Amino acid sequence: MRTLRDLDPRGKRVLVRVDYNVPVQDGKVQDETRIQESLPTLRHLLAGGASLILLSHLGRPKGPDPKYSLAPVAEALKAYLPSVRFVPHPPGSEEAFQEVQGLSPGEVALLENVRFEPGEEKNDPELAARYARLGEAFVLDAFGSAHRAHASVVGVARLLPAYAGFLMEKEVRALSRLLQAPERPYAVVLGGAKVSDKIGVIESLLPRIDRLFIGGAMAFTFLKALGGEVGKSLVEEDRLDLARDLLRRAEALGVQVHLPQDVVAAEAIAPGVETRIFPARAIPVPYMGLDIGPRTQEAFAEALKGAKTVFWNGPMGVFEVPPFDQGTLAVGRAIAALEGAFSVVGGGDSVAAVNRLGLKERFGHVSTGGGASLEFLEKGTLPGIEVLE
Numbered sequence: 205m206r207t208l209r210d211l212d213p214r215g216k217r218v219l220v221r222v223d224y225n226v227p228v229q230d231g232k233v234q235d236e237t238r239i240q241e242s243l244p245t246l247r248h249l250l251a252g253g254a255s256l257i258l259l260s261h262l263g264r265p266k267g268p269d270p271k272y273s274l275a276p277v278a279e280a281l282k283a284y285l286p287s288v289r290f291v292p293h294p295p296g297s298e299e300a301f302q303e304v305q306g307l308s309p310g311e312v313a314l315l316e317n318v319r320f321e322p323g324e325e326k327n328d329p330e331l332a333a334r335y336a337r338l339g340e341a342f343v344l345d346a347f348g349s350a351h352r353a354h355a356s357v358v359g360v361a362r363l364l365p366a367y368a369g370f371l372m373e374k375e376v377r378a379l380s381r382l383l384q385a386p387e388r389p390y391a392v393v394l395g396g397a398k399v400s401d402k403i404g405v406i407e408s409l410l411p412r413i414d415r416l417f418i419g420g421a422m423a424f425t426f427l428k429a430l431g432g433e434v435g436k437s438l439v440e441e442d443r444l445d446l447a448r449d450l451l452r453r454a455e456a457l458g459v460q461v462h463l464p465q466d467v468v469a470a471e472a473i474a475p476g477v478e479t480r481i482f483p484a485r486a487i488p489v490p491y492m493g494l495d496i497g498p499r500t501q502e503a504f505a506e507a508l509k510g511a512k513t514v515f516w517n518g519p520m521g522v523f524e525v526p527p528f529d530q531g532t533l534a535v536g537r538a539i540a541a542l543e544g545a546f547s548v549v550g551g552g553d554s555v556a557a558v559n560r561l562g563l564k565e566r567f568g569h570v571s572t573g574g575g576a577s578l579e580f581l582e583k584g585t586l587p588g589i590e591v592l593e
């Protein structure tokens with residue numbers, strides 16, 4: 205990848221694709237982590253004498269929608285950088301183009317949500333060309349979006365001299381360690397909603413790893429595939445054969461697979477709902493498994509011991525609704541407690557768990573990309589990386 209070290213930014217207008225897809229409530233940014241993660245790149249370019257034009261998406265708007273405006277992000281960014289202005293026009297528009305013409309070195313313009321442009325997700329070449337005329341060089345630092353072949357990620361990178369930002373580099377370096385000669389034993393912990401989201405990464409990692417831990421809703425597809433009664437728990441009925449096949453392949457490769465032994469179950473997903481503990485393969489209707497149980501928490505922690513490389517993606521339960529956050533927090537604690545291990549966590553809920561525990565420093569790398577980190581581990585590259593090579 206070409207990196208910032210290959211770019212002399214002096215006197216240039218540099219277009220930077222960042223990932224400011226942050227939670228916003230009542231016009232205020234609730235978590236500034238992604239803004240902070242972008243600062244090393246932005247400060248480096250500003251110190252080098254550039255002016256900056258920032259592009260980002262926020263949420264999943266269908267066309268222009270004030271609910272998804274980046275205006276609150278511009279307000280938050282002002283606390284970190286001296287001269288920030290917000291450009292409230294669609295980022296590919298003539299008005300936006302005119303507004304950034306007058307930028308002086310040291311100044312920063314944050315453009316409105318790229319997903320307000322209908323051509324963004326289609327990677328419309330005409331939109332990419334309108335982005336490209338905004339600047340003289342392009343820096344991709346939105347690792348969390350680097351698996352999307354969108355106009356502001358891939359399209360524009362083909363039209364300007366394009367470079368990886370520092371965050372992008374840091375992510376690729378850390379995740380590459382999970383693919384290239386990882387120290388063994390190597391453990392992978394997967395959770396979250398769906399097996400179908402994780403098939404690719406399981407298939408790619410199975411031949412490299414020693415232990416696989418499966419929690420979250422996706423565990424129930426495996427448990428049912430093994431003949432378990434899982435009550436009303438989420439199951440992907442059309443993936444039962446695939447789950448059996450993955451378990452067979454794991455066995456053939458000598459990978460130890462750890463599934464939940466017990467679960468915390470309830471009749472509904474609601475705070476304060478009455479909960480019961482059941483064996484994971486004997487959950488009666490109308491209960492659904494919503495978190496790994498206390499025995500599983502202990503068993504997972506015990507079986508993680510000694511691991512030298514760990515990758516974790518996805519919550520062990522319905523993390524956003526207490527008390528179903530306990531399994532995820534327990535797994536976070538267990539990984540953080542490993543001595544001398546290189547551990548990587550990716551994915552919204554699992555990263556939130558690590559932050560809530562205050563254990564970020566105990567991880568080798570906390571990835572800003574959920575889907576992007578999974579796709580990188582599956583394919584060894586991403587559309588946003590290929591375009592910088």
Ligand code: ADP
Binds near residue numbers: 438521554
């Ligand atoms: P991440 O956001 O960490 O990448 P996913 O998007 O794959 O992870 O999955 C997160 C979702 O999975 C959460 O919304 C969580 O509520 C849900 N989930 C986890 N375990 C269960 C479960 N047992 N039953 C229902 N939903 C679950």
Ligand code: MG
Binds near residue numbers: 552553574
């Ligand atoms: Mg998610």
